[in-house]
Amino acid sequence: MVGMTEFNRTYLPINSYGVIGDCHSALLVAPDGSVDWGCLPDFDSPAIFCRLLDHEHGGYFQIAPSEPMPGAQRYLRGSNVLQTRFTSTIGELLLTDFMPVETLRAWPYQGMNNNTWTREDGSCHCMVRIAECTHGEMSVTMTLKVSPNYAASPSEISLVPGNKGVLVSGGNQYVGLAIIGAHLHPSLTLNVVQDAEDRHPSVVLNVTLSEGERLLFAVGMGRNMQATRRLVEGELHQRNFDSELAHTLHCWREWLSTCNYRGPYREAVERSALALKMMTYAPTGAIVAAPTTSLPEHMGGVRNWDYRYTWLRDATFTLYALNVLGFTDEARAFTHWLRRLTYADGESLQIMYGIRGERDLAEQELTHLEGYAGSSPVRVGNGAVRQRQMDVFGEVLDCIHLYRRQGSFERYGETLDGPLWKLMRDLVEHVCAHWQDPDSGIWEIRGDDRHYVYSKAMCWVALDRGIRAAQQLNLEADLPRWLMVRDQIRADILANGYNTSVGAFTQSYGDTALDASNLLLPLIGFIPPDDPRMRSTVDRIIEGLTDENGFVFRYTSHDGLAGHEGTFTICTFWLVDNLAIQGRVDEARSLFERLLKYAGRLGLFSEEVDANTSSALGNYPQAFTHIALINSAFNLRKAEIRQSEHHTDPLIAAIRLNKQ
Ligand SMILES: OC[C@H]1O[C@H](O[C@H]2O[C@H](CO)[C@@H](O)[C@H](O)[C@H]2O)[C@H](O)[C@@H](O)[C@@H]1O
Numbered sequence: 032m033v034g035m036t037e038f039n040r041t042y043l044p045i046n047s048y049g050v051i052g053d054c055h056s057a058l059l060v061a062p063d064g065s066v067d068w069g070c071l072p073d074f075d076s077p078a079i080f081c082r083l084l085d086h087e088h089g090g091y092f093q094i095a096p097s098e099p100m101p102g103a104q105r106y107l108r109g110s111n112v113l114q115t116r117f118t119s120t121i122g123e124l125l126l127t128d129f130m131p132v133e134t135l136r137a138w139p140y141q142g143m144n145n146n147t148w149t150r151e152d153g154s155c156h157c158m159v160r161i162a163e164c165t166h167g168e169m170s171v172t173m174t175l176k177v178s179p180n181y182a183a184s185p186s187e188i189s190l191v192p193g194n195k196g197v198l199v200s201g202g203n204q205y206v207g208l209a210i211i212g213a214h215l216h217p218s219l220t221l222n223v224v225q226d227a228e229d230r231h232p233s234v235v236l237n238v239t240l241s242e243g244e245r246l247l248f249a250v251g252m253g254r255n256m257q258a259t260r261r262l263v264e265g266e267l268h269q270r271n272f273d274s275e276l277a278h279t280l281h282c283w284r285e286w287l288s289t290c291n292y293r294g295p296y297r298e299a300v301e302r303s304a305l306a307l308k309m310m311t312y313a314p315t316g317a318i319v320a321a322p323t324t325s326l327p328e329h330m331g332g333v334r335n336w337d338y339r340y341t342w343l344r345d346a347t348f349t350l351y352a353l354n355v356l357g358f359t360d361e362a363r364a365f366t367h368w369l370r371r372l373t374y375a376d377g378e379s380l381q382i383m384y385g386i387r388g389e390r391d392l393a394e395q396e397l398t399h400l401e402g403y404a405g406s407s408p409v410r411v412g413n414g415a416v417r418q419r420q421m422d423v424f425g426e427v428l429d430c431i432h433l434y435r436r437q438g439s440f441e442r443y444g445e446t447l448d449g450p451l452w453k454l455m456r457d458l459v460e461h462v463c464a465h466w467q468d469p470d471s472g473i474w475e476i477r478g479d480d481r482h483y484v485y486s487k488a489m490c491w492v493a494l495d496r497g498i499r500a501a502q503q504l505n506l507e508a509d510l511p512r513w514l515m516v517r518d519q520i521r522a523d524i525l526a527n528g529y530n531t532s533v534g535a536f537t538q539s540y541g542d543t544a545l546d547a548s549n550l551l552l553p554l555i556g557f558i559p560p561d562d563p564r565m566r567s568t569v570d571r572i573i574e575g576l577t578d579e580n581g582f583v584f585r586y587t588s589h590d591g592l593a594g595h596e597g598t599f600t601i602c603t604f605w606l607v608d609n610l611a612i613q614g615r616v617d618e619a620r621s622l623f624e625r626l627l628k629y630a631g632r633l634g635l636f637s638e639e640v641d642a643n644t645s646s647a648l649g650n651y652p653q654a655f656t657h658i659a660l661i662n663s664a665f666n667l668r669k670a671e672i673r674q675s676e677h678h679t680d681p682l683i684a685a686i687r688l689n690k691q
Pocket residue numbers: 320336337338342344345413414415473474475476477655
């Protein structure tokens with residue numbers, strides 16, 4: 032059950048969480064002041080807080096009024112600094128949560144083997160929580176329950192004398208909490224509480240704060256007990272977190288100020304940009320698909336996957352969206368991450384990697400966790416890493432193509448030749464040799480390989496972008512062959528991927544099933560948006576692949592997994608794009624605005640929307656969804672401009688004509 036009563040807090044709605052991050056990791060903070068998901072110091076570190084995936088056994092870090100009450104969350108303008116306000120008749124508590132950053136410049140990257148525990152200045156990455164009574168008086172309770180190694184390992188607690196902090200260890204993880212300002216509160220109590228059967232003791236702090244009083248909490252990780260003790264007794268107390276807060280705010284706002292989007296829905300677009308930036312991994316330039324694992328695509332079901340890795344597809348889509356907004360440093364860092372991956376040729380290029388370029392992401396089930404709202408199994412690692420997905424070649428080449436077209440090579444004093452051109456050429460050659468192979472497709476379906484239409488279309492993109500680079504820059508390539516293969520792929524898709532009796536491009540060759548990934552065909556330039564085959568594909572998708580809201584399922588055909596999933600939000604945005612570029616602007620706008628209502632209060636989206644309950648499903652926040660939101664806002668704006676140019680009131684047109 033998802034829900035909460037005063038005495039029985041189980042699972043909160045997925046999109047009710049606020050998210051904070053420092054481009055190393057991101058934490059989920061509930062509106063009741065509880066950090067329910069936290070992997071430190073990096074996105075892929077074993078979670079120390081995982082109440083999100085097991086409300087009984089998972090650790091958490093809650094700061095809230097002692098008398099439970101809901102809090103209201105908001106981000107400080109233009110930033111990923113989160114505030115939760117608890118208001119009662121006797122007082123108000125303001126909780127400010129953030130992860131300090133030194134810089135948000137994506138460049139220069141710091142190298143694959145950078146020590147991510149420490150910052151440039153040698154101090155540690157941490158999470159900071161400032162609890163301040165802003166009105167009246169408030170009794171406040173802090174509960175810290177660390178459950179190391181996704182709650183698989185037991186933990187031990189020791190208190191630092193003088194209420195200066197707490198050390199928690201277990202499963203080779205060492206967590207330090209510094210309590211800053213405790214000495215100013217004689218009423219403060221700090222106790223260790225442990226239920227008989229719980230392997231994870233909690234530390235509980237109680238204090239009454241009066242108007243203007245505050246306490247500051249900083250959590251950091253150490254490599255071992257000694258280092259963590261030094262953190263808690265020394266370093267964290269010596270840092271000036273007020274100035275780090277000001278600096279962190281400045282960094283987020285400065286980064287966002289380079290966003291060049293000036294159209295409607297600006298707030299939603301900027302929140303999406305901030306969310307995407309939070310999913311970049313600063314040390315290497317990699318990008319995670321989402322900072323969580325196993326938030327279900329079907330409530331109570333088995334469709335639970337780990338997204339804390341870098342899919343070439345998701346990452347290149349992210350860069351595309353950031354590029355649209357004028358952010359290019361992230362693409363530069365990512366192309367360098369790509370170049371440093373170890374692979375011999377297209378054959379050994381994986382579809383996804385760990386954030387440091389790791390190739391092995393072996394999937395395991397954590398059977399000791401019940402899963403979000405009983406959705407098991409909880410998985411870490413991702414078996415899709417071993418799949419063949421032919422679309423990734425097109426996505427990587429398209430990303431480099433866009434980077435080039437935007438003049439980024441010149442901007443950074445780089446050129447598209449040498450190793451990068453060799454990489455592109457190898458990938459194109461690989462596609463020439465393998466485009467006829469079946470694969471697992473964009474949706475990573477865990478069944479037999481098939482001839483997915485979208486995969487084939489992205490093979491066409493790979494050839495197309497390779498050809499354009501070779502022609503425009505006069506680079507060495509087997510152009511006659513590339514041109515011939517590009518034409519062959521196109522003819523093959525048009526002959527086998529479009530089913531005349533269905534009136535649509537289908538999921539795979541010889542198939543009648545619809546697939547929302549085909550909404551990308553006009554967006555990648557494979558077919559004009561007003562081609563009758565595309566128009567009718569869009570109509571068939573609207574008729575056969577949407578729910579009552581008009582939101583889009585990625586497919587409804589059987590995929591070998593039990594249960595069914597919600598509508599897939601990136602696909603709904605793709606439908607907005609198609610309607611917009613077909614000139615059906617009112618329909619596009621109305622669908623876009625309907626969908627925006629399904630974000631959480633903070634403007635963040637997960638992967639899917641449950642068609643029956645309208646609740647958020649899947650990992651959160653998800654890059655895919657925020658990428659698509661940005662692109663749709665952009666496409667809508669372009670379509671509206673086009674529409675206003677074509678359908679100008681005759682009187683205004685005459686005035687314009689006279690002025691010329
Ligand atoms: O649907 C089954 C698959 O679901 C996940 O894949 C989805 O997420 C990926 C990351 O955002 C995305 O690239 C892919 O297109 C989606 O289908 C999961 O990662 C897979 O293991 C699983 O087979």
